[in-house]
Amino acid sequence: DTAVSQTPKYLVTQMGNDKSIKCEQNLGHDTMYWYKQDSKKFLKIMFSYNNKELIINETVPNRFSPKSPDKAHLNLHINSLELGDSAVYFCASSPFSGRGHEQFFGPGTRLTVL
Amino acid sequence: DAKTTQPTSMDCAEGRAANLPCNHSTISGNEYVYWYRQIHSQGPQYIIHGLKNNETNEMASLIITEDRKSSTLILPHATLRDTAVYYCIVRPIQGAQKLVFGQGTRLTINP
Numbered sequence: 001d002t003a004v005s006q007t008p009k010y011l012v013t014q015m016g017n018d019k020s021i022k023c024e025q026n027l028g029h030d031t032m033y034w035y036k037q038d039s040k041k042f043l044k045i046m047f048s049y050n051n052k053e054l055i056i057n058e059t060v061p062n063r064f065s066p067k068s069p070d071k072a073h074l075n076l077h078i079n080s081l082e083l084g085d086s087a088v089y090f091c092a093s094s095p096f097s098g099r100g101h102e103q104f105f106g107p108g109t110r111l112t113v114l
Numbered sequence: 115d116a117k118t119t120q121p122t123s124m125d126c127a128e129g130r131a132a133n134l135p136c137n138h139s140t141i142s143g144n145e146y147v148y149w150y151r152q153i154h155s156q157g158p159q160y161i162i163h164g165l166k167n168n169e170t171n172e173m174a175s176l177i178i179t180e181d182r183k184s185s186t187l188i189l190p191h192a193t194l195r196d197t198a199v200y201y202c203i204v205r206p207i208q209g210a211q212k213l214v215f216g217q218g219t220r221l222t223i224n225p
Contacts, residue, residue: 004157031211041199043158043215056212090157094211102148103213105157 003027004106006091012112013081021076021109023091031055032074033092033103034066043090049074078111086113116216117141117204123220132189134219136202139183144207147178149187151198152218158201161187165207192223 004025013019025032033056034046048056049068063079078085091106119137126132138147148163162169162176164185169176175188189196199218205211 033212035213042217043152043201043213045212045214048212058212092157101211102160102163103158103211105159108155108157 004091004093004104006089006106006109008109009107010110010112012114014114015081015083017081018077018079019081019111020078021089021091021111023074023076023106025072025091025093025104025106027093027095027104028072029093029095029104030071031094031096032068032071033094034074034076035090035092035105037088037090037108039087047074047076081111081113083113086111116214118202118216120200120202120216120219122217123222125222125224126189126192128194128223128225129191132192132196132221132223134187134189134200134202134221135184136187137184138202138204141182141204143182145204146207147176147182147185148203148205148213149174149176150201150203150213150215151196152201153195153198158213158215161200163205192221194223194225197221197223 007022031050033048037043047066052068065077068074088108090108092103094101094103149161150158152158164176178185201218
């Protein structure tokens with residue numbers, strides 16, 4: 001069984017479009033994250049939610065809006081897509097915020113903006 | 115910014131021990147050392163973490179110096195599937211649990 005799953009795996013779209021990436025974890029974890037890995041392979045945190053509450057919001061444009069309908073899901077909606085949004089987006093989850101627990105990562109969603 | 119420095123790349127022969135160093139000279143007493151790896155096109159994978167003592171699990175061993183300013187990840191019998199980018203990360207015990215990734219070490223296991 002997949003622990004952290006993301007859909008879609010690949011997403012190709014035009015500039016200016018709005019798109020969403022979905023993430024689900026079946027590990028019963030309280031905390032979920034979105035990371036972005038750019039073309040230079042640097043991985044950076046974007047957001048984190050704990051029990052549906054936003055706890056980390058790095059310097060990310062307002063066009064990016066995370067939504068957590070329940071603690072097993074954290075979706076990422078992106079408005080007005082730009083070329084620079086092309087990257088691989090990873091979702092992750094961990095059992096408890098505030099403690100030193102490992103994070104489990106999903107397989108990633110490769111977003112290409114044309 | 116990442117609080118760790120690692121060599122950009124390393125090579126190791128299959129079946130030998132791979133020793134990956136990491137410097138974290140500004141680490142504080144309430145920060146862990148974590149290691150993750152990313153195999154090509156996959157999500158990062160947790161390997162091991164430690165605070166002060168050396169740690170061992172089924173994947174690797176972590177050796178932390180007494181002053182905690184550096185550490186070494188040891189893969190005892192490297193296989194071709196261990197080829198990956200290895201990230202050493204310093205992370206607070208409490209507080210927001212974001213992982214700050216540096217450039218990592220690209221480890222290549224050669225047959």
